[in-house]
Amino acid sequence: MVPIAISVDSPADSRELRQKAGYTFPFLSDSDTTAIRAYDLLHKGQGVDGHDVARPGEFLVDSNGVVRWVNLTEDFRVRARGDQFLAQARQLR
Amino acid sequence: MERRKRNWHVWAGFLLCLLGVVSYFVLFARFPVTRDVPWANFLIMAAGLGFLISGLRRAYGQSQQYKGKIVGPVLSVFGLAAIGLFCFVIFYATKQMPKAAGAPKVGEKAPEFTLVDTDNRQVSLANLLATPLPNSSRPPKGLFLIFYRGYW
Numbered sequence: 001m002v003p004i005a006i007s008v009d010s011p012a013d014s015r016e017l018r019q020k021a022g023y024t025f026p027f028l029s030d031s032d033t034t035a036i037r038a039y040d041l042l043h044k045g046q047g048v049d050g051h052d053v054a055r056p057g058e059f060l061v062d063s064n065g066v067v068r069w070v071n072l073t074e075d076f077r078v079r080a081r082g083d084q085f086l087a088q089a090r091q092l093r
Numbered sequence: 094m095e096r097r098k099r100n101w102h103v104w105a106g107f108l109l110c111l112l113g114v115v116s117y118f119v120l121f122a123r124f125p126v127t128r129d130v131p132w133a134n135f136l137i138m139a140a141g142l143g144f145l146i147s148g149l150r151r152a153y154g155q156s157q158q159y160k161g162k163i164v165g166p167v168l169s170v171f172g173l174a175a176i177g178l179f180c181f182v183i184f185y186a187t188k189q190m191p192k193a194a195g196a197p198k199v200g201e202k203a204p205e206f207t208l209v210d211t212d213n214r215q216v217s218l219a220n221l222l223a224t225p226l227p228n229s230s231r232p233p234k235g236l237f238l239i240f241y242r243g244y245w
Contacts, residue, residue, distance in 0.1 A: 001233060001236070001237060002233045002235075002237070003236075004236050004238050005241060006239065006240050006241070007242065008243050011210065013244055015211035015212075017244075026210050026216065026221070028216060029211075034206065034208075039193075039197060040193045040195035041191075043242070046242070055191055055193060056240060056241055056242065057193060058238065058239050059196075060235055060236075060238075061218070061222070065222055066200065066201070067199055067202070070196065070199055074188055075187050079241075080239075081125045088237075092234055
């Protein structure tokens with residue numbers, strides 16, 4: 001299982017965050033929100049200077065490209081936790 | 094005229110109310126157990142309210158002994174305002190999000206995408222699913238796509 005982080009941040013901003021946090025999995029930059037819109041996660045005008053960002057959303061995709069688990073929080077304070085990911089990863093085996 | 098004692102309860106109450114708000118953002122929001130339900134912050138604020146009430150009782154009930162008839166209500170109003178703002182953020186503001194009704198559902202194909210990684214390389218969902226992991230000859234059993242707000 002590999003986590004893939006996706007946001008509107010530039011590759012440079014993502015690189016900084018990734019290094020600071022010590023993550024080794026990929027961080028992808030969706031600055032024109034094409035993927036974010038394809039997953040219907042656009043949160044209009046919520047960026048610092050009014051640009052669009054993604055609302056939080058997590059998807060488990062199996063090796064055939066099929067969605068196996070979805071987590072769409074109704075409160076952006078309350079995001080998916082590591083133990084939820086681990087439980088899902090175990091089920092996929 | 095007899096000298097009255099400083100009413101430290103109103104100050105303690107006010108500072109605890111502020112601490113209850115600020116500590117969420119600098120500390121308790123980092124840990125899911127204190128983030129999802131901010132019980133630790135509500136405990137601190139409850140202690141703050143207790144001190145404010147006690148301080149006001151001293152100021153008005155034992156006004157020969159204690160000061161605080163002006164500063165007490167003023168600090169109480171600010172303390173309550175801080176708690177009110179906190180409740181607004183926690184119970185309302187962070188819940189204002191689009192529904193994502195069109196997001197892919199369990200059993201559906203995940204929409205394909207091509208994005209750039211932190212080394213400015215183009216990466217597609219199909220690539221990610223087909224590329225073997227480092228230290229392994231096999232592609233991953235699955236991916237967790239984590240969409241996040243970023244730096245805003």
